[in-house]
Amino acid sequence: MAQVAAEAPVPKRQQIRPFNVVARFAPVLFLVVLMIGFSILEPRFLTPLNLFNVLRQVSIYGLLAIGMTFVILTAGIDLSIGSILALAGLVAAVVAKGGLDNRFSVGDGSAATGFGWEVAALAAIGVGVAAGFVQGLAITRFKVPPFVVTLGGMSAFRGAALLFSGGGPVSGFDEAFVWWGQGKLGPVPVPVLIFVLFAIIAHITLSYTRYGRQIYAVGGNPEAARLAGLNVQKIILSVYVITGFFAGLGAFVLAARLNSAEAVAGTGFELTVIASVVIGGTSLFGGTGTIFGTVIGTVLIGVLLNGLVLLDVSAYVQQIIIGMIIVLAVAFDTFVKSRRRIL
Amino acid sequence: MRQPLLQMNGITKSFGGISALRAADLRVGAGEVHALLGENGAGKSTLLKILSGAQSPDAGEINLLGAKATFNSPQDAQRSGIATIYQELTLVPGMSIAENIFLGREPGRASFVDWGRLVDEAQGLMSKVGLEKNPRILARDLSVAEQQLVEIARALSMKSKLIIMDEPTAALSNAEVDRLFDIVSGFRDEGLSVIFVTHRLEEVMRVCDRFTILRDGAFVCEGDVADTSIDVIIRHMVGREITAMQRRPAPAATERVVLRVENLSRRRGAEGLNAMALHDVCFEVRRGEILGIAGLVGSGRTETARAIFGADPFDSGNIFIDGVSLRPTSPQDAIRRGIGLVPEDRKQQALFLSQSIRANLTVTAQDRVSRLGVFIDSGAEDTLIAEYRKLLRIRMLGPEQIVSDLSGGNQQKIVLARWLALGPKVLIVDEPTRGIDVGAKAEVHNLLFQMASTGIAIVVISSELPEVLAISDRIITMREGRVTGEVQADAANPEMLMALMTVDAVLA
Incomplete structure (x- = not known):
C-alpha cells in the first residue's frame, strides 16, 4: 500500500463503562444477590450439604442445558429432550436388567442377569444420538422448522417410551450403576462432577475450536456463513445430535440417581432447560451466548427453587416466579442491547 | 404541459448525513404519462417514497391540484388520490383477488363484509384492467403480471388521480408489456396521470408523454418525449464529472x-x-x-x-x-x-454483525489458524489479523471489537481480508x-488494484x-x-x- 502510507488514525480505546460491566455479569450478580437474600431469610440455605444438594439437583438439567445451548446458538430449539431422556433412560435400564424379560425383576439386578453400567450408559447415549440425528435430518433435509420437528419428537419419543416400558417403572440396578447418580468423590456428588466436566468440554469446544466458531457463524448469519464456505446444513444437523447425546447422558445419570427409569421421566424438562439457557444470556435468535452463562442460568433456577422450598413457598407460586424471571431476563437483555447501541 | 396536477418543488432528503435528494423537482400534468428517469441511486425511489407518504421530506413542498399537500403516511397520500404500485408486489397471497382489491376498504355495513357487493365491484374493476379471472381466486395462484393487474385495479378502486408505477415491466413478457401499455394509454384518455419508472428507455419513447431526469439527487431537466431522443436522455442521465475517481494505474x-x-x-x-x-x-x-x-x-x-x-x-x-x-x-x-465472492449486501450476506473482528476475518481461513485441524490457534489468528490490519489499513481497536461498530469502509476491508487470507x-x-x-472508496479501489497486481x-x-x-x-x-x-x-x-x-x- 505504498500510495496510502500515512498511518491511519486509530480511534481512542473504548472506556470501561460501569453499565456495561454490570450488564455483562447481570446473571452472576443476580445469583449472588439471591444467595445472600436466601441465606439471611433461611439459615439452612447456606450449608455445604444444602448447596451440594442444589448442585446435584441441577446437574441433570445442566447437562441438558449444555446441549440446548448449542441448538439455541444456531437459532434452533429442541423441545424433545425430555421425551428422549425418558426413552433413553428406559433403554439403559432394560439393558442393565438384562433384557425385556427381566425388566420387572426386583432386587439389585446383579451382573449375572444384566449388562454392566458401561453398556447401559452407551445404550442410553446411543438412543439419544440416534433420536437427535433423525430430527436433525428432518430439519436439514426436509426443511421442517426445528420447533415443529422437535414438537413432533416430543410426542413421538414419549409415546415410544410408554410403549417400550409397558407402563411400569424399571427399577433396581447394581451398585456400580447407581454410583453414577448417588455416589460422591470426596464431598462432591458424582452428577455434579459429570456436569462440570462436560461444561468445561463444551466451553472449550465453543470457544477454542473451529467447530465452535462455525456454530456461532451459522447462528449469527446463516447466509453469510454459507457464502463463506461453511457447510451450514451439516453444522445444524450436528447440534441436534449433540442435544440428543446430552439427553442420553442425562437419562443415564437420572436413572442412576433414582435407581429407576420410567416413561414419564423428564416431562416438562425442556421448558426449564430452555429457561436456564435464556436466563444465561443466550439469544433465541442465535449467534450469541456462552456455556458459562448457561451454567449460571441453571444454578440460578436451582437456587431459586431450593430457596423457595426452604421458605415454604407453594409449588404453584414457584412456577409463577420462574415464569416471570424468564420474561424479565429477556426483557433486561433487550434493554441492555438497546442501551449499548446508544452509548 | 397540460393542466398541472402535481408539483413537487425543492424536495430535499438525507439519511444519516448522506443526501439522497438535493432540491429535486417533479411536475406532472393531468392525463399525462410521465417518465421519471435516472441512474441507480439518482434519487428516484426516495422521491417516490416521499410522494407516496412512506417518507417525509427534510425540505421542499408538494402541491396537488394547486393546493399544498402534506403526506404523513401512505394512507394520507391514498386519500389524496395517489396510489403506488411497487416493484415488489404487495398482495396478500392467501386472500382472493376481490379481497385484495378492497383490502381494508371492504364494502358492507358496520363490521360485516358484503360479499356479494365485494365480488361484483371487484369484477367491474377487473374488466377495466382486462383481468379475465374469477374474483374468488387466491392471489398466490396468479402470475406476476396478473398480480400487477390486481394492484392496478386496487389503485382504480381508490379513485386515484395519479398512479405511480415503479419498474412495472421488469418482470413481464413482451405480450404482457403490450397489455400493460394499452391499459396505461386508456388511463390517459380518462384523464388519469401515471408516473412511470423504468430502465428501458425504448418503453419511455413508446408510452410516455413527458419525462423528468434526476441525477445525484437533483433535478436535471424535463421535457416532452416527442421532442427528444434516447441519446439525449442518456447524456442527461450520466452527464457528470468523473475526474474525482482515480483511474487504474498501469494495468498488469x-x-x-x-x-x-x-x-x-x-x-x-x-x-x-x-x-x-x-x-x-x-x-x-x-x-x-x-x-x-x-x-x-x-x-x-x-x-x-x-x-x-x-x-x-x-x-x-x-x-x-x-x-x-x-x-x-x-x-x-x-x-x-x-474463487472468492464479496457479496453486494455486506450486512445481510457477508458479516456476522454481532460478533468480533476475529470471528469475522478468519471464518474462511480456518485452515491457516488451527492446530491439529480442530483447535483455533489464537496466536496464529492474532498474527493473521495484524497482517491484514496493516496491509489493508483497517481502522480498529483490536481483534475483539464487534464488527457492527466499524465504519462501512472498514467492514468491507474485513470482508476483503477474509478472502485475501485464502489466496x-x-x-x-x-x-x-x-x-x-468517498475517502474509503479510493482506498478500496487501491486495494483492488493492489490485488490485481x-x-x-x-x-x-x-x-x-x-x-x-x-x-x-x-x-x-x-x-x-x-x-x-x-x-x-x-x-x-x-x-x-x-x-x-x-x-x-x-x-x-
Whole structure:
C-alpha cells in the first residue's frame, strides 16, 4: 500500500463503562444477590450439604442445558429432550436388567442377569444420538422448522417410551450403576462432577475450536456463513445430535440417581432447560451466548427453587416466579442491547 | 404541459448525513404519462417514497391540484388520490383477488363484509384492467403480471388521480408489456396521470408523454418525449464529472485466462418469481486483470456472480478455472477451486454483525489458524489479523471489537481480508463501495488494484458507471440476463455503457 502510507488514525480505546460491566455479569450478580437474600431469610440455605444438594439437583438439567445451548446458538430449539431422556433412560435400564424379560425383576439386578453400567450408559447415549440425528435430518433435509420437528419428537419419543416400558417403572440396578447418580468423590456428588466436566468440554469446544466458531457463524448469519464456505446444513444437523447425546447422558445419570427409569421421566424438562439457557444470556435468535452463562442460568433456577422450598413457598407460586424471571431476563437483555447501541 | 396536477418543488432528503435528494423537482400534468428517469441511486425511489407518504421530506413542498399537500403516511397520500404500485408486489397471497382489491376498504355495513357487493365491484374493476379471472381466486395462484393487474385495479378502486408505477415491466413478457401499455394509454384518455419508472428507455419513447431526469439527487431537466431522443436522455442521465475517481494505474493483465464462463444459462424462477434468468452468459478474465460488469439492478450481473460461486444453481453452461471445468453445487466447491465472492449486501450476506473482528476475518481461513485441524490457534489468528490490519489499513481497536461498530469502509476491508487470507485465483466483488464514504472508496479501489497486481483475476460488479470506468481494464455490459457488449475501459464512456445497458438495439 505504498500510495496510502500515512498511518491511519486509530480511534481512542473504548472506556470501561460501569453499565456495561454490570450488564455483562447481570446473571452472576443476580445469583449472588439471591444467595445472600436466601441465606439471611433461611439459615439452612447456606450449608455445604444444602448447596451440594442444589448442585446435584441441577446437574441433570445442566447437562441438558449444555446441549440446548448449542441448538439455541444456531437459532434452533429442541423441545424433545425430555421425551428422549425418558426413552433413553428406559433403554439403559432394560439393558442393565438384562433384557425385556427381566425388566420387572426386583432386587439389585446383579451382573449375572444384566449388562454392566458401561453398556447401559452407551445404550442410553446411543438412543439419544440416534433420536437427535433423525430430527436433525428432518430439519436439514426436509426443511421442517426445528420447533415443529422437535414438537413432533416430543410426542413421538414419549409415546415410544410408554410403549417400550409397558407402563411400569424399571427399577433396581447394581451398585456400580447407581454410583453414577448417588455416589460422591470426596464431598462432591458424582452428577455434579459429570456436569462440570462436560461444561468445561463444551466451553472449550465453543470457544477454542473451529467447530465452535462455525456454530456461532451459522447462528449469527446463516447466509453469510454459507457464502463463506461453511457447510451450514451439516453444522445444524450436528447440534441436534449433540442435544440428543446430552439427553442420553442425562437419562443415564437420572436413572442412576433414582435407581429407576420410567416413561414419564423428564416431562416438562425442556421448558426449564430452555429457561436456564435464556436466563444465561443466550439469544433465541442465535449467534450469541456462552456455556458459562448457561451454567449460571441453571444454578440460578436451582437456587431459586431450593430457596423457595426452604421458605415454604407453594409449588404453584414457584412456577409463577420462574415464569416471570424468564420474561424479565429477556426483557433486561433487550434493554441492555438497546442501551449499548446508544452509548 | 397540460393542466398541472402535481408539483413537487425543492424536495430535499438525507439519511444519516448522506443526501439522497438535493432540491429535486417533479411536475406532472393531468392525463399525462410521465417518465421519471435516472441512474441507480439518482434519487428516484426516495422521491417516490416521499410522494407516496412512506417518507417525509427534510425540505421542499408538494402541491396537488394547486393546493399544498402534506403526506404523513401512505394512507394520507391514498386519500389524496395517489396510489403506488411497487416493484415488489404487495398482495396478500392467501386472500382472493376481490379481497385484495378492497383490502381494508371492504364494502358492507358496520363490521360485516358484503360479499356479494365485494365480488361484483371487484369484477367491474377487473374488466377495466382486462383481468379475465374469477374474483374468488387466491392471489398466490396468479402470475406476476396478473398480480400487477390486481394492484392496478386496487389503485382504480381508490379513485386515484395519479398512479405511480415503479419498474412495472421488469418482470413481464413482451405480450404482457403490450397489455400493460394499452391499459396505461386508456388511463390517459380518462384523464388519469401515471408516473412511470423504468430502465428501458425504448418503453419511455413508446408510452410516455413527458419525462423528468434526476441525477445525484437533483433535478436535471424535463421535457416532452416527442421532442427528444434516447441519446439525449442518456447524456442527461450520466452527464457528470468523473475526474474525482482515480483511474487504474498501469494495468498488469497477462494473457493467461484464469476464469472462463461459457453459455451460462438459467431459466427464470430458480428461486422466487423475481430471480433473473440468465441467457448464454460468456466472458473470460485473465490473471491480474480487472473485469468490470456494468448493468442496472436486475440485469443478471449479481445472479451471474452467484451462479459462478455456487451460491445459486444454474441449468447449463460451463465454467473453467485455469482450463479445468468447475460445476459448483455449493460455495465450498467454488472456494476450494480458488474463487472468492464479496457479496453486494455486506450486512445481510457477508458479516456476522454481532460478533468480533476475529470471528469475522478468519471464518474462511480456518485452515491457516488451527492446530491439529480442530483447535483455533489464537496466536496464529492474532498474527493473521495484524497482517491484514496493516496491509489493508483497517481502522480498529483490536481483534475483539464487534464488527457492527466499524465504519462501512472498514467492514468491507474485513470482508476483503477474509478472502485475501485464502489466496484466491479469482475474486468477484459485487458493489465494492456501496454505502462507503468517498475517502474509503479510493482506498478500496487501491486495494483492488493492489490485488490485481499480485495476479488475482478480479471481477467487479458496480451500479456506478464512473467506478466501473475508473477501475476496470475491460468492461462487459449486461441487460436482462444477457451480455450486451464488451469494451476496453480506456475506449469506453458512460453514454456508451448506458446505451448498452438500457436499449435493445445497440446504439453505440
